[in-house]
Amino acid sequence: MTDAKLAEGVDPARVPKKTLATGAQIPAIGLGTFGSDNYTSDQIARAVVDAASVGYRHFDCASVYGNEHLIGPALREITHSGVAREDLWVTSKVWNDRHDDVIASCEQSLRDLKLDYLDLYLVHWPFPNAHAPGVDVSSRDAHARPYIHDDYMKTWARMETLAARGLVRHIGTSNMTIPKLELVLRDASLKPAANEMELHPHFQQPELFQYVLDRGIVPIGYSPIGSPSRPARDRTPDDTVDVEDPVILSIAERLGVHPAVVCVKWAAQRGQIPIPFSVKRSQYLATLQAVVGEPLTDAEMAAIAGIDKNNRLIKGQVFLWKENQSWEDLWDIHGEIAQ
Ligand SMILES: NC(=O)c1ccc[n+]([C@@H]2O[C@H](COP(=O)([O-])OP(=O)(O)OC[C@H]3O[C@@H](n4cnc5c(N)ncnc54)[C@H](OP(=O)(O)O)[C@@H]3O)[C@@H](O)[C@H]2O)c1
Structure with missing residues (x-):
């Protein structure tokens, strides 16, 4: 990073890290790369390069985002600019239609991302x-x-x-529940290193969050700002808006920051790894600065703990398998795996 860039970025050495069960260190914030309908793959790839120039080192990718073939050249550009591959953390995920074909799907992601290995690969x-x-x-x-x-x-x-083949350094789960993780932890030879789950002030998932922490599994929190720009099809009338919550707004006012920054501060301070999405420099710089800047007070952390509304945004309706079924069946809310 040049001096000029450093002046407007965050020194990656200052970004906190979390230690995984293997001893590897993962940056405590990552940049999301799912642009949904709002942004083109090209915009996202450009944001990846520029986010690295302001200090991001962790990128959350997935084959289903349809942009790994452009993020690969972006990662190349980052390493050619002098960032060592070992200093990057790249996650990818196998999509639902490749559960029988995980190895080929991972190899495709590696080719697209122009990498020899992934730091983390999730189901x-x-x-x-x-x-x-x-x-x-x-x-x-x-x-x-x-x-x-x-x-x-x-x-x-x-x-x-x-x-085992060294194509991925860690493996993990996503969109899991405690009943499912119980079975996986019982039967897996290699335990999940991380679990990616929806986490934001209005959806704190306290039981699952504590469950993974207690088992040495690092929680990665997606939609950390409450996905305020998600498309209409992913909204329901009862959804609440984290960045409009009076508690979040008053803390944002005290700190003189956008409410999104408060959400990211809360996430990192609570102990999950937020992966906010943005293609706008002012935004991804602000979220990176959030994890190195002034912390929230204990009273503010307690106030945010009190605004959980159990408001799941990514309900997963498209994955239901029966007629007239509730999306809640996907999430085992009665403590048993729904059949
Ligand atoms: N494992 C999974 O199943 C799963 C599911 C969902 C998401 N994810 C991952 O999680 C990432 C993030 O989730 P997400 O995109 O749903 O939601 P998010 O990060 O909560 O929200 C992203 C939106 O917040 C706004 N924003 C970001 N930084 C901001 C700032 N500093 N100030 C003001 N506004 C800001 C931007 O809105 P504007 O664009 O309108 O400016 C941006 O599009 C995804 O990109 C993906 O990598 C994983």
Whole structure:
């Protein structure tokens, strides 16, 4: 990083890190790369390069985001600019329609991302139920199935093979529940290093959050700002808005920052790794500065703990497998894996 860039960025050495069970260190904030309908893959790839220039070192990717082929050249540009590969943290995920074909899917992500290895590879969802990008929430996969543990463990065994072959340094889960993780932890040879889950002030998932922490699994929090720009199809009338919450607004006013920054500060201070998305320099610089700047007070942390509304935004309706089923079945809210 040049002196000029450093002046307007954050020295990556100052960004806190979390230690995984292997001893590896993951930057305590990452940049999301899912642009949904709002941004082009090219804009996102440019943002990745520029975010690295302001100090981001951790990027959250996935094959289903449809942009890894452009993020690969962006990562190349970053390493050619002098950032060592070992100083980057790149996550990718296997999509639902490749659970039987994990190794080939990972190899494709590696080719697209122009990497020899991934730092973390996740099973994106615990169901092999796929849907075309951008479909309405009423869309259903005719072959959709509930969570079948034996099938998931076959997929997990392929994940373990990737780790054994050195193609990925860590493997992990995403969109899981405690009942599902109980079974995976019982049967896995290689335990998940991280679990990516929706986490923001209005959806704090305290039980699952504590469950993973207690088992040495690092929680990575997606939609940390409450995904304020998600498309209409991903909104329901009862959804609440984190960045409009009076508690968040008053802390933002005290600090003189955007409410999004307060959400990211809270996330990092609580102990999850937020992965905010943005293609705008002022925004991704602000979220990176959030994790090195003035912390929230204990009273502010307690006040935010008190505004949890259990408001899940990414409900996953498109993965349902039965007629007239509630999206809550995807999340085992009765403590059992719904069939
Ligand atoms: N594992 C999974 O299943 C899963 C699911 C969902 C997401 N993810 C990951 O999580 C990432 C983030 O989630 P997300 O995009 O849903 O939601 P998010 O990060 O909560 O919200 C992103 C939006 O917040 C706004 N924003 C960002 N920084 C800001 C700032 N400093 N000030 C003001 N506004 C700011 C931007 O809105 P504008 O664009 O309108 O400016 C941006 O588009 C994704 O990109 C993806 O990598 C993973």
